[in-house]
Amino acid sequence: MIQLRNLERSYPVSGGRSWVLRNIKLDIPEGDFVSITGPSGSGKTSLLNVLGMMDHDWSGEFAFDGQKVQGMSAKQRQAFARDKVGFIFQHYHLIDDLTVAENLDLPLQYRDVPAKERAARVGDVLDRFQIVGKKDLYPAQLSGGQQQLVAVARAVIARPRLLLADEPTGALHSSQGQMIMDLLKQLNGEGMTIVQVTHNEDYAKKAKRVVSMFDGWLTEA
């Protein structure tokens, strides 16, 4: 599904450049569950941002479902990512002023899904994630684990081809983190392709394979 070849990313610094991604080669078949590990500053999140097409300032080759992403304009990439990718963040990033249901509705609004269909899909997801009773609550009224649960639901409601998770358990305590990891495994079991960045070795092993990053270089574990 995804092929990365000779992918590189750097920033100008005084005296030269700082490389955050060096000659990345990575294949992610459909249905895979990949954990990216590595120390802080190794380039894990940068790689995730490239995969999520939030970062456009890289060089190399990036193919997604056979389409050459490197040849797309920024606007084309945004539209492409909107159709293909879902994101889960370490700090949930729910919208504070919106209820749980409204947060779930947001990605569907941005994809111009008709209102009736949106309502149906929100209902389905609430039901599936067993958070119907919390649909009218605001994020500040939920625990960290519940917020991340809602964040995962929000990421998958638009039925993305690829789910990217940046330290999804980083802000949770162990039982909540375990719950989220179990959920990701379940989603992967249903065919969702997942790439997660994690510091936690145990959670990394929950994936089908682990790749490591160090100083911008990627190695398969």
Next chain:
Amino acid sequence: MFWNDIKSGMRQLLGQPWSSAFAIGALAVSIGAITALFAAANALLIEPVGGIRDPQRMIETGRGKDGRLDTISAPLLKVFNAPSTNIEGMYGWTMLPVNMTAAGEPTRAFGFLVSENYFELLGVKAQLGRVLSPTLDGQRGASPHAVITHAAWRKHFGGDPDVVGRVVTLNGQTFTVVGVAERSFRSHVSLLTPDVYVPLSMQRQVQSSNGDLLDVVGAYWLLTGARLKPGASLAQAEAEMRARMTAFERAHPDERVEGQTMGAAPLGGLPADIARGFTVFSGAMLVLVALVLLIACVNVASMMLARGEARAAELSVRSALGAGRWRLTRMLFNESLLLAAIATAFGVLIARVLLGAVDLGALPTPFPVEVSFHLGWRPMLMSVGAAFAAALVFGMWPAWRSVHARLSEASRGVIASRSRTREFLVVAQVALTLVLLVASALFLRALDRAHAIELGFRVDGVYTADMDLEPTGYDDLRQQQVAVDIEAAIRAVPGIEQASYARVVPISGSEMVMGELGDAQLPEALRHPASNVVSDAYFDTLGIAVQGERFGDAHRRDGEAVAIVNATLAESLFAGASPIGRSIKYDNAANGTLRIIGVAADSRYRHVGEGKTPFLYLPARQLNAAQYTLFVRSTLPQLEVARIIRDAIARVDANLPRPAVHALADTVALSLLPHRIASGVAGVLGMLGLLLAAIGTYGLIGHYVASRTREIGVRLSMGATPRRVERDVLARGLRLGGIGLGVGLACAVALAMAISGMVFGLVVGDAIAFAAAALVLAVAVVAASWIPARRAARISPMSALRHE
């Protein structure tokens, strides 16, 4: 503790210099404007006129109806000065333009003709010599004594310590200076500073053309005032005066005017009739300035709220160290007081500059106008009060909210509430600004309408100059010849198109009624029509069309009395039939009737805004008068015309003073002064309010974008396009602006109804004014929202999600 708060406040202000400077500037301009306006109102309306003893017992009196306090006759004044239980006495006065010769050339001066008890009742003492008194100055025709003001002593006599006993000539009569009034007293009317006071006993000598008026019951020419006895009330004095007037009218039934009675009002700096209008006018201006202050406060409150949020961590630490809620609130409020105090200091400076720029002496008024606006204790108190009120609005409430919010941070309700609060502030700003802009637009349109009014006479290229033949000592015939000769001398100069003279200058606010027309069945306005005495060329000079005949050589002084009526008077008297050739009873005509020889086109006579007014023109060649105004039409520059007029006067009679020359356009402009002040003040305030509202909206939307950077990043990562983000942010600003415009519209309608009668031409339902104001404000709100919206669209989701 307070000092610590002040130090903390100074650091806060210096830490964000630009926003602090803006806040101080916005508040300072508003406080300065309020202070200046209040200082003017204080000088004219509130502050007791200087030099008057126990001013709270002084009242203004007069004859009239519906609260007007008009002139009375000298015999009636005598009646009121009979022993009374409620008043110590009543003084009478009238303005007296004089040709004064103190040393050297005759000069035009300004005097008051006053009853001999004037100074005694006002409690004014002399700095040198003595003031007028009933015992020493009451002998009719034999009391050639004058009291000069301190200012005149300096100006005309060089502050000569031996001025008492000096001889001066006033309107051709010799007077002796008996005293100099104390320095603190100018007159009992704030705006007027006469040079000289002359006793009523010398009325015939200084107003020879009017004849002896001291015994004429039907001559209403004296304005009056009185001093209440201790313990007496205004109502009691009024009742007593009315009873005396009723008895007087019973004794003189021919002079009774239906519906008129005596009235009284506390003596203020301005006559009651003018004070009423000025109070309403200045009140409206104060409301507009207060609106700007409120907008500035709302702006600053929004800024203080944002600062409070940014200091959440600091407030938490202070709380952890033991500071209670009230202590923290007081600290934040003290910082606001500091801001307000600095703004007040600058505001006072601004007020000084504004007041210093006012130069009433430059106005082309028929008498010199002078008033000193100073920042006394009342205006300063107003300044401090405004600052404190402002600090309460922009400081206390945000302080309380910041402290309260800190303690319930986790509550989603508080987060949303903070957002709603700032939105409310923007809505309030937009609404208030719309009210200001609508007021500005309404006043501007009123000014436009006033300018567009067809006056009915020519203004451009016409100049006026007062001509006073009183001092010449000439008899009536000689005076008339001198006037004719001056007119001819001016007309003969190349470059002068036409010259004439008349008693009354149109649109100067003056009105003259010369006599009674027709019989008692006629309505009051027709029975006593406003009149003017004009020379033959008057109509031509001012471009007033006349049907029938004009005044000319055929209408001799000893011949049949003739008149020209205006179209309104003609229509009212003769209901469509031509009045030319008809005669009508007129008690001031030689044989009791006037033959109408022509019909002049209607024009405006007293005010720009007046409706159709019946008017009567009488020929100068058939009437005696010593005081005229010259009208000269020319394309030459004003200075050249002034030189021509003065040279012509000097050639005809070197003893006549050289008059000041004014453009008729300036006189018309003076009549529109309320419009120009109102539209100018409202316009400036409107622009200031617009700037504040735009900055406020920009600040709020910008703050919204900055505080929601993370959220905007999330939305972009969820699939929102940059255009969608831009649209959402813009929509937020427009939604607030739309609500503000709606609320403001309702308030603006209420304001329009409140100010509708204030100036001529102001139309409550002026849709163009409302629409223009709303459009200008809408554009400002859109622009102020669009800039941060564009910024939001350019947010990189990647960096936004790192933003906390």
